[in-house]
Amino acid sequence: MHVPDNFLGLPDPHGTEEQARVVILPVPYEATVSYGSGTEYGPRAIISASQQVELYDREYDAEPALAYGVYTAAPLVLPAEPPQVMETIAAAVENYTRRDKLVVVLGGEHSLSLGVGRGLVRALGGPLTVVQIDAHCDLRDQYDDTPYSHACVARRLLEEPGIEQVLQLGIRSLCTEEAQFARQNPDRVRIWFAEDVHAGSWQAEFQARLRGRRVFLTLDVDGLDPAVVPATGTPEPDGLSWTETLEILRLTANTGTVVGMDCVELAPVSYLHAADFAVAKLVYKAISYAVRFGKQGA
Numbered sequence: 001m002h003v004p005d006n007f008l009g010l011p012d013p014h015g016t017e018e019q020a021r022v023v024i025l026p027v028p029y030e031a032t033v034s035y036g037s038g039t040e041y042g043p044r045a046i047i048s049a050s051q052q053v054e055l056y057d058r059e060y061d062a063e064p065a066l067a068y069g070v071y072t073a074a075p076l077v078l079p080a081e082p083p084q085v086m087e088t089i090a091a092a093v094e095n096y097t098r099r100d101k102l103v104v105v106l107g108g109e110h111s112l113s114l115g116v117g118r119g120l121v122r123a124l125g126g127p128l129t130v131v132q133i134d135a136h137c138d139l140r141d142q143y144d145d146t147p148y149s150h151a152c153v154a155r156r157l158l159e160e161p162g163i164e165q166v167l168q169l170g171i172r173s174l175c176t177e178e179a180q181f182a183r184q185n186p187d188r189v190r191i192w193f194a195e196d197v198h199a200g201s202w203q204a205e206f207q208a209r210l211r212g213r214r215v216f217l218t219l220d221v222d223g224l225d226p227a228v229v230p231a232t233g234t235p236e237p238d239g240l241s242w243t244e245t246l247e248i249l250r251l252t253a254n255t256g257t258v259v260g261m262d263c264v265e266l267a268p269v270s271y272l273h274a275a276d277f278a279v280a281k282l283v284y285k286a287i288s289y290a291v292r293f294g295k296q297g298a
């Protein structure tokens with residue numbers, strides 16, 4: 001059987017731009033990777049793997065994607081310099097968001113989230129809360145002599161007009177500068193380390209900080225345990241389980257309003273296709289939560 005080459009392999013009209021509530025925007029951007037490379041092949045690997053994901057979701061006893069529709073756009077063509085890259089991403093995200101689409105950017109390295117957040121604020125205005133699943137805080141002011149490094153993206157987002165706060169979950173690794181910055185800016189940065197999530201002690205304050213807020217969800221796949229997603233540039237031991245990650249995504253979407261998201265830092269390896277598949281399935285779950293599939297008004 002011929003499978004259409006889009007996210008989830010959706011047949012028409014569920015995969016058409018006109019019908020779809022959701023737009024998958026591949027952004028194969030890689031410029032400042034510091035350890036393992038290959039994130040530019042992430043979008044292609046996620047889309048290919050997604051064609052093996054069952055449309056039927058046991059949690060809903062339904063095929064959610066057929067109800068809301070998912071259009072897969074062509075990969076974004078990017079200029080050379082990071083400031084222009086961010087503007088190109090922001091323009092595309094703004095355009096789809098203004099047309100009432102939920103944009104899901106597939107990366108690529110994490111620095112591209114600056115463009116995504118900027119585009120969302122331009123389309124919707126502020127304030128916007130960033131929910132970041134990640135092994136790393138990405139709060140450095142500079143890294144490898146550039147402010148556009150993947151290691152700085154949360155710091156850059158906090159400098160954007162309209163970005164109110166960043167809530168980080170799954171963190172295992174940070175530097176002195178990042179620890180100090182977080183300590184000095186408690187209203188704008190809240191970190192829940194992986195062990196906080198394991199202990200189940202994060203939900204009450206997380207919901208309090210999120211309730212009634214609009215959310216940009218940025219999902220760095222290294223936030224998950226490398227047993228689930230081994231194919232990523234800067235892996236860290238421990239991490240969020242599959243179940244914990246789904247709980248975070250579910251609570252985020254049910255407490256705030258997810259207005260856009262990205263999924264970054266998959267660096268596919270041919271014999272580690274379990275990683276591609278896990279990420280594809282995770283993106284599908286995150287979308288169904290974000291559009292509040294099956295809930296009143298959805």
Ligand SMILES: [Mn+2]
Pocket residue numbers: 110134135136138150220
């Ligand atoms: Mn990151």
